[in-house]
Amino acid sequence: PLQCCISPSILSADFVNLEAELARISNADAVHVDVMDNHFVPNLTIGLPVVERIQAVSPVPLDAHLMIAEVDRWAPQYADAGLDSVTFHVEASNAPIKLARELRARGAKAGMALRPATPVEPYLDMLTELDMLLIMTVEPGFGGQAFIDVMLPKIRRARAAVEGSGANLAIQVDGGITEETITRAAEAGANIFVAGSAVYGKPSPAEAIDALRAKGQL
Ligand code: DX5
Ligand code: ZN
Numbered sequence: 001p002l003q004c005c006i007s008p009s010i011l012s013a014d015f016v017n018l019e020a021e022l023a024r025i026s027n028a029d030a031v032h033v034d035v036m037d038n039h040f041v042p043n044l045t046i047g048l049p050v051v052e053r054i055q056a057v058s059p060v061p062l063d064a065h066l067m068i069a070e071v072d073r074w075a076p077q078y079a080d081a082g083l084d085s086v087t088f089h090v091e092a093s094n095a096p097i098k099l100a101r102e103l104r105a106r107g108a109k110a111g112m113a114l115r116p117a118t119p120v121e122p123y124l125d126m127l128t129e130l131d132m133l134l135i136m137t138v139e140p141g142f143g144g145q146a147f148i149d150v151m152l153p154k155i156r157r158a159r160a161a162v163e164g165s166g167a168n169l170a171i172q173v174d175g176g177i178t179e180e181t182i183t184r185a186a187e188a189g190a191n192i193f194v195a196g197s198a199v200y201g202k203p204s205p206a207e208a209i210d211a212l213r214a215k216g217q218l
Contacts, residue, residue: 001218002186002218004191004192004216005029005170005192005193006029006199006209007028007030007172007194007195008025008028008031008032008194008196009033009143009199009200010031010054010196011143012197012199012200013200018057019057022054022059024206025209026059027210028199030060030084030192031060032065033046033062034067035047035064035067035068036068036141037068039068040067040071040089040091040092040140041067041141051078051081051083055082061083061084061085062083062085063084064083064085064087065087065111065134065194066086066089066092070092072088072095072099075088075103076099076102078108079103079107083108084109085110085131086110086111087113087134087172088112088113089112089113089115089140090112090114090123091114091115091118096126097126100129109132110130110132111132111133111134112133113134113136114134114136115136115139115140116136116137120154121157124161128165128167131170132171132172132192133169133172134173134174135155135158135171135172135173137151137181137185138176144196145175152184153188155171155173155185155188158171159171160189170192171189171192172193173190173193174194177194177198178195179198179211179215182215182216183216186216193216195208198212
């Protein structure tokens with residue numbers, strides 16, 4: 001069985017109390033940090049200076065999800081900040097293989113994200129260049145949206161390709177993950193689950209993480 005990892009998204013946390021919000025998810029496998037620039041997505045969050053401070057105080061490894069234009073220029077700086085993994089959107093990169101190599105050379109795991117309408121097939125030959133493939137299960141930009149069920153076959157095809165390639169990469173899903181949808185995503189082959197509202201929207205985020213992990217571990 002695949003190792004089931006839960007990565008709560010701080011997009012649903014209280015941005016004025018980030019250090020305390022991080023302490024509430026210390027049983028998570030990682031913390032998912034959504035960086036948005038109001039160009040690649042129609043929303044704006046935080047940038048490198050704030051992410052560097054989160055990195056300094058977080059009890060769990062950082063998993064950055066960069067929803068930004070000109071990502072080839074920015075992503076390496078997040079790797080230099082010591083983050084565990086840095087995920088860029090393939091739609092925003094001019095040279096995804098080069099960028100993935102740069103991230104790894106700087107000591108970060110290399111993640112590549114696909115918007116819901118971006119097919120996985122053109123990228124199957126570069127799986128060995130990646131540590132993680134992020135299949136978006138909502139349109140990126142906002143928390144609290146509904147899981148897009150028609151992404152399940154894409155997750156299944158990606159998992160089959162990963163098994164066939166000999167590459168050892170994780171498949172992450174992000175958007176609309178709840179105690180109900182997580183099992184479907186896990187059955188399709190995902191093994192890292194981002195959850196924003198399903199963690200921070202609950203009275204006890206730590207208990208929500210344990211409940212999600214139980215449902216996501218097949
Ligand atoms: C959306 C972000 C997600 C978001 C998920 O663009 O990438 O990480 O926080 O939020 P939920 O889990 O509420 O769908
Ligand atoms: Zn995200």
